[in-house]
Structures are given as structure tokens and as C-alpha cells.
Amino acid sequence: MRLTLQIWRQKNADDTGGFSSYDVDASPDMSFLEMLDVLNETLTEAGEDPVAFEHDCREGICGSCCLMIDGRAHGPEPGTATCQLHMRKFEDGDTIRIEPWRSAAFPVLKDLVVDRVGLDRIVQAGGFISINTGSAPDANLIPVPRDKAELAMDAAACIGCGACVAQCPNGAAQLFAAAKVSHLALLPQGQPERDQRVLRMVEEMESAFGSCTNFAECEVACPKEISIEFIARMNRDYVSARLRRG
Amino acid sequence: MPGSLKFHQSALGKKVIMAASGIVLFGFVLVHMLGNLKLYQGAEKLNTYAEWLREMGAPLLPHNGAIWLMRVGLLVAVLVHVVSAYQVTRLSQRARPLNYKARQTLQATYASRTMRWGGVIILLFVIYHLAHLTWGSVHPAFIPGDVYSNVVAGFRVWWVSAFYVVAQMALGFHLYHGLWSMFQTLGVTAGDDRDWRRKFAVAFALLITLGNLSFPIAVLTGFVS
Ligand code: HEM
Ligand code: FES
Numbered sequence: 229m230r231l232t233l234q235i236w237r238q239k240n241a242d243d244t245g246g247f248s249s250y251d252v253d254a255s256p257d258m259s260f261l262e263m264l265d266v267l268n269e270t271l272t273e274a275g276e277d278p279v280a281f282e283h284d285c286r287e288g289i290c291g292s293c294c295l296m297i298d299g300r301a302h303g304p305e306p307g308t309a310t311c312q313l314h315m316r317k318f319e320d321g322d323t324i325r326i327e328p329w330r331s332a333a334f335p336v337l338k339d340l341v342v343d344r345v346g347l348d349r350i351v352q353a354g355g356f357i358s359i360n361t362g363s364a365p366d367a368n369l370i371p372v373p374r375d376k377a378e379l380a381m382d383a384a385a386c387i388g389c390g391a392c393v394a395q396c397p398n399g400a401a402q403l404f405a406a407a408k409v410s411h412l413a414l415l416p417q418g419q420p421e422r423d424q425r426v427l428r429m430v431e432e433m434e435s436a437f438g439s440c441t442n443f444a445e446c447e448v449a450c451p452k453e454i455s456i457e458f459i460a461r462m463n464r465d466y467v468s469a470r471l472r473r474g
Numbered sequence: 475m476p477g478s479l480k481f482h483q484s485a486l487g488k489k490v491i492m493a494a495s496g497i498v499l500f501g502f503v504l505v506h507m508l509g510n511l512k513l514y515q516g517a518e519k520l521n522t523y524a525e526w527l528r529e530m531g532a533p534l535l536p537h538n539g540a541i542w543l544m545r546v547g548l549l550v551a552v553l554v555h556v557v558s559a560y561q562v563t564r565l566s567q568r569a570r571p572l573n574y575k576a577r578q579t580l581q582a583t584y585a586s587r588t589m590r591w592g593g594v595i596i597l598l599f600v601i602y603h604l605a606h607l608t609w610g611s612v613h614p615a616f617i618p619g620d621v622y623s624n625v626v627a628g629f630r631v632w633w634v635s636a637f638y639v640v641a642q643m644a645l646g647f648h649l650y651h652g653l654w655s656m657f658q659t660l661g662v663t664a665g666d667d668r669d670w671r672r673k674f675a676v677a678f679a680l681l682i683t684l685g686n687l688s689f690p691i692a693v694l695t696g697f698v699s
Contacts, residue, residue: 438566460663
């Protein structure tokens with residue numbers, strides 16, 4: 229299949245950047261990133277600068293393959309990170325526009341690579357949880373009700389890619405923060421620092437990201453299909469923590 | 475120190491304040507619409523109701539006492555609602571200075587995308603509405619105390635009615651997203667039936683909008699005269 233790519237090129241953080249157009253031959257069986265690899269090989273052979281994009285695991289678990297594809301984070305396939313997206317989702321002759329995540333908190337470093345350290349700061353603000361370390365404890369020593377465990381796992385599925393922020397017209401990081409807050413808040417191990425954690429994480433979040441208006445765009449963009457129900461949970465946690473701590 | 479922000483300083487706190495003031499305003503528009511249904515019972519019923527609003531709470535409260543208490547409450551609710559809306563909007567605009575060349579809306583509703591300008595339309599409408607039917611300053615034939623004739627004469631002007639219709643639709647959309655959003659903001663999760671919050675929002679937004687739309691339409695079609 230023959231495709232035209234409109235790709236955002238930007239030399240470095242200070243460059244203004246702009247779109248460049250490339251033609252590429254791809255097979256429907258390639259992943260999206262493999263298709264970009266092919267493009268980069270031709271660019272390198274021609275002595276041009278290859279397109280910088282982030283990737284690592286290529287199996288949908290690390291969250292580094294952040295591409296805005298035709299205005300949708302991670303492209304058209306629901307519940308799929310860019311690295312797991314296949315070219316068969318596109319038609320021969322398609323023009324595909326590829327842009328970096330856009331958020332004041334995610335400055336573009338080069339081409340399609342953005343700095344997502346703002347998300348790490350939210351997790352960092354959450355701090356530690358008080359558990360005993362040492363030899364592995366017995367399994368099931370701490371009982372966790374099944375429904376809570378399932379919900380906590382749903383929240384823990386977050387791979388921190390930032391698609392929620394990228395898709396949000398408010399540039400809000402609510403879904404990310406809510407997933408991180410909820411997955412610990414749902415478990416017994418997360419209880420001792422529960423209030424302090426949500427207060428700090430929300431404050432850190434608000435220092436760099438926008439304010440949620442419940443557009444719910446994030447939920448569709450999320451490659452792990454994390455539900456905005458977690459945002460309601462975080463809000464509840466935040467309000468009760470405030471009430472308890474003044 | 476992290477986590478030391480006061481509640482009203484945090485965007486999340488502001489959203490809770492918006493939701494709380496939104497509930498107050500929602501309660502008001504609901505009761506306001508229901509009260510206005512007395513239009514269909516004729517001039518006497520409606521005017522007596524309007525008079526009762528002014529006498530409410532007597533002899534404990536003076537004439538106009540209760541209504542002024544409510545007005546102050548509503549004014550405070552509108553103020554904190556609008557100020558908070560402005561502040562969280564600014565935060566979001568700073569957080570997302572650039573848009574995509576290829577824009578896509580995945581599932582955000584029309585109502586959710588028009589909250590800000592819809593809110594401005596409602597605010598302007600409220601000011602006009604007060605000048606029109608409370609103070610009478612922009613009314614062609616205002617008779618203090620004769621609510622029925624003020625409404626009928628007011629709505630006979632077709633473009634006034636048209637503006638009311640537009641504003642009520644804006645209010646309907648605002649309420650639809652607002653009521654749903656309120657559950658999210660206040661942490662009311664949907665649980666197994668994911669849709670009940672949507673259904674609640676649709677039902678009340680429709681109820682209020684249809685009720686309000688009926689008044690200018692009833693006058694224009696001559697159903698009420
Ligand atoms: C009768 C009048 C009004 C009612 C019943 C009402 C109700 C509501 C409710 C229930 C919400 C949801 C809050 C939340 O997200 O939890 C809301 C949000 C909002 N309101 Fe209103 N409102 C009214 C008037 C206004 C006015 C006059 C403005 C602005 C001039 C306004 C601007 C907004 C905005 C921008 C939001 C979205 C804020 C956000 O989601 O962050 N509203 N409203
Ligand atoms: S490269 Fe790891 S999730 Fe896509």
C-alpha cells in the first residue's frame with residue numbers, strides 16, 4: 229500500500245517546527261511503527277534526518293509510542309497503543325497526519341518526541357506506601373475482595389502514555405491521575421497514606437495540567453480503555469480527604 | 475508544602491463549588507418552571523402565586539423578605555459559579571495552548587463542548603429576563619403586579635419570544651451536560667448501570683426545557699391570551 233504521511237518535524241525544543249510530507253510504501257501487515265521504520269530507513273539512506281519518535285516495548289505495555297494519528301491518540305483502533313496498530317486499518321492511498329502530543333506540560337523535544345516528565349511528577353508527588361519489605365509475604369495474607377481487586381487492576385492497567393492528556397481539549401491529566409490514585413486507594417496496602425496521596429497528586433496535577441470538564445475524550449483515546457468512573461472516584465477521594473484534613 | 479492548597483484554590487475544589495452552585499441553580503430553574511405552569515390556570519392563579527412569593531414566610535418575615543433571601547442566595551450561586559467557571563477555563567487554556575492540525579472529536583457531546591459560550595448566553599439572557607419581566611424596564615407595557623398580562627404582552631413580540639426560545643435551548647444543553655458532569659465532579663459513580671446518570675440528566679434537562687419553551691409558544695400560537 230502507498231501512503232502519504234504529513235509528519236510534524238521540529239529540530240529541537242526551540243525550533244518552531246512544521247509539517248513535512250513523505251510518500252511511503254508499506255505492507256498491511258506492518259505495525260504503524262514498522263511503517264515509520266521503513267520511512268526512516270529511506271530517509272537515512274538519502275542522507276536526511278530520520279523522524280524522531282518514541283518507542284520501546286512495541287507490545288503495548290511501556291506507553292512510550294505516543295503519536296497523534298489523524299487527530300486521534302494512538303490512531304483509529306480502539307484500545308490499542310500505536311505500536312500495536314496495524315497498517316491494515318488504513319486504505320491504500322490514504323494521507324495520514326502524524327503529530328506530537330500537544331500540551332503545555334509536554335514540550336516537544338524533537339519531531340514527535342515530547343517530554344512527559346509531568347506525569348512522573350504526579351506519581352512522585354504520591355509518595356510511598358507503608359508496607360513491610362523483606363522476604364516475600366505469604367500469598368493472600370492480606371485479603372482483598374474480588375471486585376476491589378478487579379477494579380484496582382483496571383486502574384493499574386494505565387501505561388502512562390499520556391494519550392488522555394493529548395486528547396483532552398483541556399489538556400487535563402485527570403484520567404492518568406485518577407488511575408494512579410484509584411489503584412492504590414482500592415487496595416488495603418494503599419490505605420495509610422490514602423488522603424495525603426490524593427491531595428498531593430491532585431495538587432501536582434493542577435500545577436501543570438488543565439481542568440477536567442468531563443468531555444470524556446480521554447476514555448476513548450486510552451489504549452487501555454480506562455473508564456472515567458475512576459475520575460469520579462478520585463474526586464470523591466479528594467473531597468473526603470479535604471474534609472478530613474481541613 | 476504539597477497538598478496544602480485550600481479547597482477553593484484547587485481546580486478540583488472549584489469544580490465542586492460549581493457543581494454545588496449548579497445544584498442550587500438547577501433547583502431554582504426547576505421550581506421556576508413549575509411555578510410558571512400556573513400560566514395555564516389563568517391570570518388570577520398566576521398573579522396570586524406571584525403575590526404569595528412576596529408574602530411567603532409572613533408574619534415571621536417582612537413583605538418581600540423570603541424572596542429577597544432567595545435572590546441573595548441565587549446571586550451568590552451565580553457569582554461563584556461564573557467566577558469558578560472562568561478560572562478553570564483559564565487554567566485549561568494555558569494547559570492546552572496549541573491544537574492539532576487534524577482535529578477529531580471522539581465522544582464529547584455537543585452540550586459538553588458548548589458549556590462556556592452556552593453559559594455566557596444564559597447569563598446575558600438572565601439579565602435581559604430580569605429587565606424584561608421583573609423590573610419591566612425593557613417591557614413595552616409593564617404593569618407591576620400583573621404578571622399574567624406582562625408575560626402575554628411580552629411574548630407577543632415575536633423576536634422576544636425567539637430570544638427566549640434560543641436561551642432556553644442553551645439552558646437545556648447546559649443542564650444536560652451540567653447535571654451529568656455534576657455526578658462525576660461530586661464523585662457519584664455509576665456502578666453497574668453506567669447510563670443512569672445520563673438518563674437523569676436527559677430527563678431533567680428535557681423537562682425544564684420543554685416546560686420553559688411552552689410559555690412563549692403558547693402565547694405566540696394564541697393558546698394563552
Ligand atoms: C440557571 C443557570 C445555570 C445552571 C442551572 C447551571 C448548572 C451547571 C451545572 C450543574 C454544572 C456542572 C458542574 C460540574 O461540572 O460538576 C455547570 C457547569 C458549568 N457552568 Fe453552569 N449553570 C448555570 C449558569 C451558568 C452561567 C451563567 C455560566 C457562565 C456564564 C455557566 C458556566 C458553566 C461552565 C463553563 C460549566 C462547565 C465547567 C466545567 O465543567 O469545568 N453556567 N453548570
Ligand atoms: S512501544 Fe511500548 S507501548 Fe508502544
